[in-house]
Amino acid sequence: MAKPRGGAMRRALAVLLVFVMLSSVVSPTMAANTAEMKPIMATERTELHKNINIIKVDPVLENATPYWIIIAAGIIEKGRAATFKYIDSSTNLTKEEKIELKKFVKELWRKYRVRSIKDGNVTLITLNSKAGLNLTQEEKAMLEKVAQAVNEYFSTKYGGDVGILWNVDTHQSIIYISCIKWGIYRDYCNITMDHADDPDYWPHLPSDHYYNPDTGVGSAPYYCWYYAYGARSYYRNGDMYNAFQGLGWASHFLTDVGNPLHTGREADQALHKWVHTAYEDYVSNNWESGYNFKSVIEDNRYYYAINDPWDATENLASYSHYYFDTLYLTIYNNPDTWQSSTLVRSITEDSLLETAKYVLGLVKYVTG
Template structure:
């Protein structure tokens, strides 16, 4: 597993409004000639089923620490066991447990600012213990990097009958955006989108490179076109991961959850559950006319699984990887992501 960038979300929200622009590289133009590749073979079409309609979901703002507020009786006992292992005094542990019992009795009504301060205290204290026990102090900003990003766009390009050569160009550049910034804050902000708060640059980044690719393609600059398609697909794929669509504060503390889910997808990509086969076996696509909106739509769909994914991992750290519901939701968001990626390829080539 590659070293992952810290998911500095709490700092992010203090700084993201202070910076208005960021510079990332664009592939240089290169006109392909018939001497280097056979364009006719490289651009051969084959039938793909009719597009599916895109379902746009309504989203509403969520309270912070929802996973703590909505804990059931069993999960409440698990939280108390986390508190018992926190690195605080016995008096503080008892205070936190009594406060949580009181909050649960009143939730969802009469939640006060004082309650939010206590939730923050409990979350920070338990996160310190859980990060030590289950995780790592660093969080990735990608599904898991190689080979997921590259595989998804490589498969998507080839399903339109494009040659291995051009599919390989898109594949080889799909991971590049992860190396474009030394700033952990901006790196995180550029690779996610929260449909509830409408924050994150993934949609605009996807559109920016998709339109460059489309222009390159129209000018027969195919190498450059597929390079920028790889860049664009990266941001679209990112929001297919529910953990790239919210819970910024929570993930900023309980970093181990993001880390462990990335490991889970990587370990089951082409073995185990073989998540890669979900992408390989898909032949349906969504028609994309606006890559930015398409990325927001995918984030909205992915976000519907965020609560379930986060709470299942948080309250079942030793067993969640065997949970059938987690496997099912992972397959579902990967299938949805595959359909959007097929649509993105068609968008560039139309």
């Protein structure tokens, strides 16, 4: 699409024309929606998380091995039982291999003992010894087998499609609701919704849909900024199709990092990709029924003013990342019951609420 050229007069005319077009199409829709729409208000970021009990795993342990979750699980009976369950349920391991693996894991938990330190509502899981973690090649190979058993368990029990994101419908739903809340013409909201899932069909690296605030790895902030900035220019030039398409794409990358599992360690995610998928299916399955997570987005009336979509994406990632270890460990430690966990539900609701405020801000950034 060629950029409009010409003098200030021509630009002013273009803007005026857009304004006339907008007022003729937007007004009736706004009027129709007034009754159901409550005002949206700006609010300051507080970075206050929900007052729930959180688990943090010491970065020394997390950085030492992508299999840290198996070692951390050794701290409680539930985690140990879950690990044995994954091994026992595997159809790829022989009886002898299972016995050998369980013996290995038991020894591993003894060798690399972890302890917990409680500070307020945060429990830190850390290695008992200051010596750190130096896994032998053999230990790594054995841990890989355990990880495969975990993946096998979740893929068999929860199935679903392996994605690298929130599920497609979640992305679309969040941006559509946010767009409608600002009273934007429904046809434009439909354009942005239709394109909100596109990036998941692009030949992207998984890390393009991630951002890990601890390591700075992941390109989601860049992509959100790139498409939002472009969308805003299109909007100002009156190119509504490209503006709302771009808003849909930008919102995708912002929404992705609202999912705590999109802010974690990429290696672990590949390793336990089925845990990740099972969680996203859980959100999807409870979107309009069950826990009705969609209502968190619908009921929210606040937005964060966004000046820089890049920073905004990083800030949202930091917020949801706070929950990463807790979410991951809770799912791991409760192979059959995590879906009814109040902790998992609270984390999901709080992350979605924060996401809703940012996405509203993004819509305003582009169209404001």
